[in-house]
Amino acid sequence: MDNANTWSTLRELRRAAPLVHSITNYVAMDVTANALLAIGASPAMVHAIEEVEEFVAISSALVVNIGTLSPTWVDSMTRAARHANALGKPWVLDPVGSGATSYRTLVSRELARLHPTVLRGNASEILAVAGGEARTKGVDSVHGSEQALGVARELAAELGCVVAVTGEVDVVSDGARVLRVENGHPMMTKVTALGCAATALTGAFLAVQPDPLLASAQALGVLGLCGEIAARAADGPGSLRWRLLDALYNLDEAAVLRGLRIRE
Amino acid sequence: MDNANTWSTLRELRRAAPLVHSITNYVAMDVTANALLAIGASPAMVHAIEEVEEFVAISSALVVNIGTLSPTWVDSMTRAARHANALGKPWVLDPVGSGATSYRTLVSRELARLHPTVLRGNASEILAVAGGEARTKGVDSVHGSEQALGVARELAAELGCVVAVTGEVDVVSDGARVLRVENGHPMMTKVTALGCAATALTGAFLAVQPDPLLASAQALGVLGLCGEIAARAADGPGSLRWRLLDALYNLDEAAVLRGLRIRE
Amino acid sequence: MDNANTWSTLRELRRAAPLVHSITNYVAMDVTANALLAIGASPAMVHAIEEVEEFVAISSALVVNIGTLSPTWVDSMTRAARHANALGKPWVLDPVGSGATSYRTLVSRELARLHPTVLRGNASEILAVAGGEARTKGVDSVHGSEQALGVARELAAELGCVVAVTGEVDVVSDGARVLRVENGHPMMTKVTALGCAATALTGAFLAVQPDPLLASAQALGVLGLCGEIAARAADGPGSLRWRLLDALYNLDEAAVLRGLRIRE
Numbered sequence: 001m002d003n004a005n006t007w008s009t010l011r012e013l014r015r016a017a018p019l020v021h022s023i024t025n026y027v028a029m030d031v032t033a034n035a036l037l038a039i040g041a042s043p044a045m046v047h048a049i050e051e052v053e054e055f056v057a058i059s060s061a062l063v064v065n066i067g068t069l070s071p072t073w074v075d076s077m078t079r080a081a082r083h084a085n086a087l088g089k090p091w092v093l094d095p096v097g098s099g100a101t102s103y104r105t106l107v108s109r110e111l112a113r114l115h116p117t118v119l120r121g122n123a124s125e126i127l128a129v130a131g132g133e134a135r136t137k138g139v140d141s142v143h144g145s146e147q148a149l150g151v152a153r154e155l156a157a158e159l160g161c162v163v164a165v166t167g168e169v170d171v172v173s174d175g176a177r178v179l180r181v182e183n184g185h186p187m188m189t190k191v192t193a194l195g196c197a198a199t200a201l202t203g204a205f206l207a208v209q210p211d212p213l214l215a216s217a218q219a220l221g222v223l224g225l226c227g228e229i230a231a232r233a234a235d236g237p238g239s240l241r242w243r244l245l246d247a248l249y250n251l252d253e254a255a256v257l258r259g260l261r262i263r264e
Numbered sequence: 265m266d267n268a269n270t271w272s273t274l275r276e277l278r279r280a281a282p283l284v285h286s287i288t289n290y291v292a293m294d295v296t297a298n299a300l301l302a303i304g305a306s307p308a309m310v311h312a313i314e315e316v317e318e319f320v321a322i323s324s325a326l327v328v329n330i331g332t333l334s335p336t337w338v339d340s341m342t343r344a345a346r347h348a349n350a351l352g353k354p355w356v357l358d359p360v361g362s363g364a365t366s367y368r369t370l371v372s373r374e375l376a377r378l379h380p381t382v383l384r385g386n387a388s389e390i391l392a393v394a395g396g397e398a399r400t401k402g403v404d405s406v407h408g409s410e411q412a413l414g415v416a417r418e419l420a421a422e423l424g425c426v427v428a429v430t431g432e433v434d435v436v437s438d439g440a441r442v443l444r445v446e447n448g449h450p451m452m453t454k455v456t457a458l459g460c461a462a463t464a465l466t467g468a469f470l471a472v473q474p475d476p477l478l479a480s481a482q483a484l485g486v487l488g489l490c491g492e493i494a495a496r497a498a499d500g501p502g503s504l505r506w507r508l509l510d511a512l513y514n515l516d517e518a519a520v521l522r523g524l525r526i527r528e
Numbered sequence: 529m530d531n532a533n534t535w536s537t538l539r540e541l542r543r544a545a546p547l548v549h550s551i552t553n554y555v556a557m558d559v560t561a562n563a564l565l566a567i568g569a570s571p572a573m574v575h576a577i578e579e580v581e582e583f584v585a586i587s588s589a590l591v592v593n594i595g596t597l598s599p600t601w602v603d604s605m606t607r608a609a610r611h612a613n614a615l616g617k618p619w620v621l622d623p624v625g626s627g628a629t630s631y632r633t634l635v636s637r638e639l640a641r642l643h644p645t646v647l648r649g650n651a652s653e654i655l656a657v658a659g660g661e662a663r664t665k666g667v668d669s670v671h672g673s674e675q676a677l678g679v680a681r682e683l684a685a686e687l688g689c690v691v692a693v694t695g696e697v698d699v700v701s702d703g704a705r706v707l708r709v710e711n712g713h714p715m716m717t718k719v720t721a722l723g724c725a726a727t728a729l730t731g732a733f734l735a736v737q738p739d740p741l742l743a744s745a746q747a748l749g750v751l752g753l754c755g756e757i758a759a760r761a762a763d764g765p766g767s768l769r770w771r772l773l774d775a776l777y778n779l780d781e782a783a784v785l786r787g788l789r790i791r792e
Contacts, residue, residue, distance in 0.1 A: 026290050026573065029291045030457075031558070033291050034501065034502070037455065037456055037501060045289070046364075048334040051366075051367040051368060068573055097572065100579075100583065100586065190565045190777060192561035193561070235774045236566065236773060237777055239771075241773075246498075294555060294558050294720065297720035298766070298769070301720055302764065309595070311598065314631040318631070322628060506767055508766065509764060509765055510763045512764075514763065514764055
C-alpha cells in the first residue's frame with residue numbers, strides 16, 4: 001500500500017482530533033487514553049447505560065473492548081453499538097480473551113453479530129469468535145495470525161466487516177481484499193494492553209479514513225512502526241511503553257514513508 | 265501571591281502526609297495516586313457505599329471525580345460528600361465532562377449543590393455546571409478559562425465555594441477574590457487525567473491550607489510548574505508523564521520561589 | 529537461603545510463563561499486569577462471577593486483592609478462591625487497607641479464612657486480619673514488620689498458610705519457619721500499588737515453586753532487588769516505576785546470586 005495514503009490519514013487525524021468513545025477494560029484505560037492523545041485523537045471513557053447513546057452521538061467513532069467484562073458493561077456495549085449503527089458511526093470490537101471462558105466466547109460472538117465496522121483480535125480470539133475449536137491461553141494467543149487468515153476472510157465476509165488479526169505479522173481482510181502489516185516488535189507483547197491500544201487507534205483512524213480496511217491496516221502499521229522506533233532505544237518493557245507514546249506523538253512524514261510495511 | 269506561602273504549604277503537606285480519600289474515575293486512578301504520592305500525600309481509592317463514610321472520617325480531604333460515573337458510584341460520592349460536610353472536612357468536586365450528556369450534567373449539578381469546598385473543571389465543564397448553554401467536546405474544553413471567569417465568580421458566590429477553572433491560564437475565585445495561575449505547559453493536555461491530578465492535588469493542599477482559594481491556586485501552580493520542569497526534558501507525552509512525577513517529588517524551595525506565577 | 533534456588537525458580541517461571549488470574553483493584557491493574565509480564569508471567573484480570581471459576585481452571589495461580597472492593601467483587605473473589613481450593617491451585621490474598629474500615633476488616637478476615645496459600649500485607653493489615661487492635665493510615669502501614677512477626681507466625685499456624693509481612697524488611701512465615709527479605713528501597717513506597725505488585729509476583733512464583741514459603745520470599749526478594757537496581761538510576765518515583773519494570777525484565781543470574789538478601 002502507498003505509505004503516502006497513511007500519512008495523509010494521520011495528518012487528517014491530527015487536524016480533526018476526533019472524539020473517540022471507548023468502552024474498554026480497566027487494565028487498558030490508561031495506556032489506551034494516552035495512546036489516543038499521543039496520536040492526536042480526543043479519548044473519552046464513558047460506560048454508564050444512562051449516557052452511552054448520547055455520547056455515541058457526539059463521538060466520531062466507538063471502541064468496544066470486553067477485557068474486563070461484566071453483564072452491566074455488556075448491556076452498555078450493546079446499547080452503544082446499536083446506536084452507532086443507527087447513526088452510521090464506525091465502531092470497532094475487541095473480543096479480548098474470547099475462547100478462554102464460555103461467557104466470554106458467548107458475549108464476543110453476540111457483539112460480533114451486531115455489525116462492527118472492524119473486529120480486531122489475536123488469532124485465538126478470532127478463531128473463537130468464528131466458532132472453531134480455538135484454544136487460548138488467557139488473553140494471549142496460541143495461534144499465529146497466518147493460521148487464522150482463512151477463517152478471518154470467511155468471518156469478514158459472513159459478518160460484513162473488516163477482520164484484523166494481529167500477531168507477528170498482522171493480517172487484515174474485508175472478505176475480499178487482504179493486507180499484511182509487517183511492522184511491530186516482539187517486546188511489545190511484554191507491555192500490557194498494547195493490543196487494546198491497537199483497537200483504540202483503529203477507532204481513531206476509522207473516524208477519518210472512510211475505507212475500514214485501510215483504516216485498520218494504517219492504525220496497526222503506525223502502532224507497529226512506533227513500537228519499532230521505541231524499541232531501538234528501550235531497555236525493557238517499562239521504557240518501551242513511554243517511548244512508544246513519545247513516538248506516536250512525534251511520528252513524521254519521513255518515518256511513515258520510509259518505515260511502514262503494509263503489503264497486499 | 266507570595267510564593268513563600270506556597271512553599272510553606274508544600275512543606276507542611278510533606279510533613280503531614282495527609283490521607284486523601286479519592287472516589288475518582290478508572291482512567292485517572294493510577295496517575296492520580298502516583299501524583300499524590302509524589303507530592304507527599306497518602307492516597308486511597310475507596311468507593312464502596314459500605315465504607316465511604318468510615319473512610320471519610322479517617323481522611324484529611326475527599327476528592328470526588330465523576331469521569332467514569334455510574335449510579336452506584338454516584339450514590340457513594342453523594343454519601344461521602346455529605347459525610348465530609350458533617351465532619352467539617354474539605355472536599356473537591358471534579359465535574360468531568362459536564363455538558364457532554366444530560367446525565368453527566370445533571371449529576372454534576374446535584375453534586376455541586378452539596379457544598380464542595382472547591383469545584384475544579386475546565387471552562388466548558390464549569391459553564392455546564394452553572395447552567396449555561398455550554399458545549400463541550402467529550403471531556404475536553406472548547407472554551408477558554410477567561411471566558412468562564414464571570415460565570416465562575418457568580419457560581420462561586422452562589423454555591424459558597426471556590427471555583428477553579430483550568431486552562432492555558434487557570435482562574436480561581438471564591439466569588440470575591442480572583443487569582444490567576446499562569447504555570448503549565450501545552451503538552452500536559454496530551455497526557456490523560458492531568459486535570460484529574462490537578463483536582464487530586466487540590467484535595468491534598470486543602471488538607472493543610474485552610475484558605476481554599478489559596479489551596480486551589482497553590483495546587484494548580486505546583487502542578488503547572490512541575491509540568492514546565494518536566495516539559496523541558498521531555499520528548500513527548502510519554503516522557504512528560506514520568507518526568508512530571510519526578511518533578512513533583514523533587515520540587516524544592518528555590519524552584520517554587522523562582523518559578524510560580526500566581527497573580528491577583 | 530541459597531540464591532541459586534531463587535534463580536532456578538525465576539528461570540522456570542520464564543520458561544513456563546504461567547497464566548496468573550488476578551482479581552485485583554483498579555489502581556493496581558496496570559502496574560500489576562506490567563510487572564507480571566516483565567517477570568515472564570502471563571497476566572489476566574477477570575472478575576465477572578459468570579466466568580471466574582472457568583478462568584481459575586485454566587490458570588496456574590490466583591491473586592485476590594481487595595483494594596477497591598465492593599460486594600459484587602467480593603462475591604467473585606470468594607467464588608474464585610473456593611474454586612482454586614477445589615482444584616488444588618495456589619492463591620494469594622492481599623487484604624489491602626484491612627483495619628481502615630469495618631467492612632474492609634470483615635471482608636479480609638472472611639477471605640483469610642478460605643485458606644489462601646499465602647496472605648501478603650503490610651504490618652497494619654496483617655495485625656487487623658489477626659484480630660488485634662491495629663490502627664492503619666488508609667492503605668499505608670503504621671507498624672513495622674518486625675512488630676508484626678509474632679502475630680504473623682501465630683496467624684500462619686492458625687490459618688495453615690504462609691503469612692508475608694512486607695515493610696523495610698519483609699518477614700515471611702509458615703508458622704514454623706521464618707525468612708527475612710532485606711531487599712528493597714524506600715522510594716518504592718512513593719509508587720502506587722507496588723505492594724499489590726508484590727502480591728501478584730507472589731502468585732506467579734507460587735505457580736512454579738511448590739514451597740509457598742520459598743515462593744513468597746523469592747518473589748519479594750526479586751521485586752525488592754529490582755527496586756534497588758531501578759533506584760540507582762531513578763530521579764524520582766516516576767522514573768523508578770518504569771526502571772523497575774525494565775529491571776524485572778532484565779534480571780539475570782549474576783544479579784540474583786550477588787544481590788538477593790534472604791535470611792533465615
